Amino acid sequence: MIWVFIAIDGVLLLLLIILFIVTYNKLVALSKKVDEAFSTMDIYLTKRWELIPKLVDAVKGYMAHEQRTLEEIATLRGQSYDGMDHSAKIRTNTVLSNDLYHVVTVAEQYPDLKASENFLSLSRSLYQIEDEIAQARKYYNGTVRMLNTKVESFPSMVVAKIFGFRSREMYEAKEIQRGDVKVDI
Numbered sequence: 001m002i003w004v005f006i007a008i009d010g011v012l013l014l015l016l017i018i019l020f021i022v023t024y025n026k027l028v029a030l031s032k033k034v035d036e037a038f039s040t041m042d043i044y045l046t047k048r049w050e051l052i053p054k055l056v057d058a059v060k061g062y063m064a065h066e067q068r069t070l071e072e073i074a075t076l077r078g079q080s081y082d083g084m085d086h087s088a089k090i091r092t093n094t095v096l097s098n099d100l101y102h103v104v105t106v107a108e109q110y111p112d113l114k115a116s117e118n119f120l121s122l123s124r125s126l127y128q129i130e131d132e133i134a135q136a137r138k139y140y141n142g143t144v145r146m147l148n149t150k151v152e153s154f155p156s157m158v159v160a161k162i163f164g165f166r167s168r169e170m171y172e173a174k175e176i177q178r179g180d181v182k183v184d185i
Contacts, residue, residue: 023159030147034168037143038086041136041171045093048129052077052096055122059103062113069106073099090171093133100126137171144168 056070056077063070076096084092104123107113148167151160160166 019155020159023156024163027147027150027156027160027163027165030143030150031165034140034143034147037136037140041133041140042089044129044132044136045089046081048093048096048100048126048133049077049081051122051125051129052100055100055103055119055126058116058119058122059107059110059113062110063103063106069099069102073103087169090169094171097130141170141172144170 052073056073060070073096076092076099079092081089081092104126107119107123113119147165150156151165151167
């Protein structure tokens with residue numbers, strides 16, 4: 001009879017070990033998927049990062065009274081993008097998105113600027129990059145949601161805590177980005 005209990009305990013222990021290993025592997029896979037999604041989004045964020053100085057130069061002469069916004073963009077842009085972690089990149093790009101939205105909105109008030117071929121080209125590039133960022137952000141947020149659900153759900157949360165898996169930050173649009181955008185260029 002004792003052998004039956006030992007066999008049952010052995011099977012239960014084996015099942016627990018298998019569950020532990022499967023959960024760990026799932027967490028690793030989800031974590032890698034989030035990293036891959038961020039890397040994809042980061043490509044577009046970097047493109048926008050590199051476009052910003054050109055856009056600021058194009059509007060600088062026209063927007064003297066918007067100096068604070070342009071200075072904030074220049075300050076943010078002056079930071080080392082490669083040295084930032086994922087959270088810092090998300091926070092910085094959220095602020096940049098708001099400032100760029102403001103610059104483009106204010107630019108509508110300047111007919112000479114709107115007629116500038118350089119500004120038109122930069123604006124088209126910016127809109128294309130913003131669309132790509134939006135698509136990449138959807139994918140990134142979807143993978144973050146899956147990882148966060150796994151990290152915060154029982155029993156996988158036990159494995160997550162043991163191995164240091166943590167919830168990740170979503171990249172959400174701020175209120176100003178959610179509204180209707182009226183751009184007439």
